[in-house]
Amino acid sequence: MILRRLYLLLQHTLPHKALTRLALHLTRIRWRPVKNWQIVRFARRFHIDLDEAESADPNHYESFDAFFTRALKPGARMPDPDPAAVLLPADGRISAMGRIESDRVFQAKGRSFSLRELLGDDTFVPDFIDGSFATVYLQPRNYHRVHMPVSGRLLETLYIPGRLYSVAPVTVGSVQRLFARNERLICHFETEAGPMALILVGAMLVAGIETVWGGMETEHADGRPERKDYRQHTPPVVLERFAEAGRFHMGSTAIVLFARGRVELDHFEPGQNVRVGERLGRIRSA
Secondary structure, three states: OHHHHHHHHHHHHOOHHHHHHHHHHHHOOOOHHHHHHHHHHHHHHOOOOHHHEOOOOHHHOOOHHHHHOOOEOOOOOOOOOOOOEEEOOOOEEEEEEEEOEOOEEEEEOOEEEEHHHHHOOOOOHHHHOOOEEEEEEOOOOOOOEEEOOOOEEEEEEEEEOOEOOOOOHHHHOOOOOHHHHEOEEEEEEEEOOEEEEEEEEOOOOOOEEEEOOOEEOOOOOOOOOEEEEOOOOOOOOEEOOOOEEEEEEOOOEEEEEEOOOOEEEOOOOOOOEEOOOOEEEEEOOO
């Protein structure tokens, strides 16, 4: 209990931004003895399954960051074959999921936050009132790329600066409105399952959030919210179901929101281990 309280106290007092900038530089070191040592120690500490990685050889990766954001071998993850299946967006653990109660999204242990707090303003809130959500916590050992649950066209993104609390379960269960306070990138899509928001949440030591359409979205942010409109983008940003959408440069959390009545979620227990491409639920017939 004392250690837990000390950990939570440090979450409020540590210099989040400075530590994260340090992580950015340390994970980009390319000197072979250092970066290979980082990779080997990390793989052993967190029992990384190197058999499914694109390469098990540390020399294959130019830096620890390149290893952390590694691709997998073809076939290591496959989408659920049912075309109506909604897919899990990432490897990790289920943090929370279920119905959005009016405009409240459940966090953990009786804690919740509003859609407006999470999404940054009221623009898209009506799309998700009484909808459904799933929150996946990416653990250090996981594959750290985020994929599309369903096919969709990107409408806009909103980068929101914020705190960088850890998103480990002990913090999520203790810090009020954590996901609505942390730095995050909110991606709004028009999909075959109706409106969908894919939210990539930053955390302490997460040195960047990257998307396949925009590159690094947070690493060079100037501390102000930034909205990008993709409605008139040529060509349109269209991503197929199971396609990669982005990746975390160090681990964090992905949240996906769906509109009311459009997706029927399967049952998962909090803390259950999941893999990207597995079935999260099913698109409801119109």
